[in-house]
């Protein structure tokens with residue numbers, strides 16, 4: 023048994039001594055700490071309940087999931103309790119930190135294949151367990167794969183996990199838009215038929231690419247572009263010159279996960295039998311290879327934070343909004359940019375070269391894969407799925423699916439995701455109806471676009487430092503609670519705090 027059930031972790035903050043910060047999430051800070059009575063080093067995630075916008079259901083479920091699960095590859099909480107205005111979740115300390123942090127500090131170009139196979143196999147074992155117990159993780163990414171000092175791998179962060187056996191409200195939440203865009207499966211974005219545990223398999227495939235390259239595909243782009251590219255382009259893969267170092271079995275495993283049709287993706291159990299995982303090694307191999315010579319976690323985290331601050335400063339100086347996306351990527355989280363004008367101006371800034379040299383954008387390189395053919399040698403794929411597009415042939419000039427024609431791209435963008443996005447901002451069906459009735463002459467798309475423009479971080483003037491009055495006209499059409507929600511998103515999360523109980527979050531007072 024991995025956990026000593028007799029060991030009782032105290033439920034009082036006084037019994038813990040907080041040391042340095044080792045991680046930061048949307049509404050939580052993670053500390054290395056000492057459990058004084060047990061003389062044991064632990065990690066404590068301190069969630070600011072005030073920042074959580076009353077999403078106590080979601081938090082309660084995360085903690086519940088974290089304490090009930092029992093698998094060596096899933097991070098289990100020792101205990102949790104409230105202290106002042108925060109919730110403390112006491113967990114085993116994972117001294118290696120997340121794979122994302124390890125890559126950012128020591129392997130910016132990604133890991134070697136045996137390391138990747140080992141990390142992915144352990145992660146997949148966790149997914150097999152979670153899926154067998156009815157859980158969809160919904161946020162599989164290298165930032166949520168943690169390693170302890172012995173090289174043991176555990177999947178963390180159940181903040182957005184969902185239970186497939188839930189009915190009613192929570193079942194409806196599986197039709198909600200959660201996750202982090204680069205890792206998000208197309209069906210989660212599309213919101214047409216809901217989604218199931220196969221969404222985790224897509225994110226797992228993206229995580230494989232992330233571990234291979236040091237970053238997820240499209241990570242340099244703002245979330246809205248990521249969304250469009252994921253929906254319109256062929257799935258990313260290990261198809262390029264730089265990927266020659268990887269084995270055929272690795273490429274096939276990734277291709278099997280990154281099939282747009284979820285039905286054609288393997289289950290986690292079946293995937294675990296893929297011959298790629300035969301290359302996996304033991305824990306101590308990870309400890310010897312990637313953990314050796316690493317600075318202590320707190321120190322690495324401090325350096326990453328300093329880099330992040332530099333990026334932000336550059337962004338302020340040069341107004342480069344793509345850097346925001348980069349900065350969010352460093353933190354392992356993401357935010358949204360829905361401003362069409364802004365996206366267009368970004369598109370205009372991108373040189374044609376960006377596309378011809380961007381290996382992650384199959385349409386730009388002219389190298390394309392058939393998104394529906396499932397497993398196979400990627401080089402054999404010929405056609406690019408341009409699902410929402412005209413029949414115009416792709417050209418190098420038009421970059422990733424005609425960014426200069428982004429508006430028309432958005433016009434053909436399925437309406438449902440936009441509705442789902444409204445859900446993220448607490449606009450329920452009632453509110454939607456109210457909005458529509460107030461603009462009877464406006465087309466649905468106009469409403470969507472108006473909404474998107476109004477909710478842009480830059481439209482809100484938050485990031486640019488524009489004064490409030492400059493934006494007040496534009497903001498006035500936006501419900502106040504939506505503005506508040508959006509501001510919170512700027513702190514970095516796509517995942518709405520109300521992801522699990524969308525309507526509850528709006529208190530009567532707020533209305």
Ligand SMILES: Nc1ncnc2c1ncn2[C@@H]1O[C@H](COP(=O)(O)OP(=O)(O)OP(=O)(O)O)[C@@H](O)[C@H]1O
Pocket residue numbers: 044045046047048049050052065067097113114115116117119120123165166168178179181354355
């Ligand atoms: N048990 C742990 N030991 C060591 N580091 C940890 C531990 N738990 C979390 N961390 C670090 O803290 C970071 C943030 O934690 P976590 O992901 O749980 O917060 P979050 O608010 O749910 O984040 P997000 O939703 O943005 O991914 C992790 O990416 C990881 O680097």
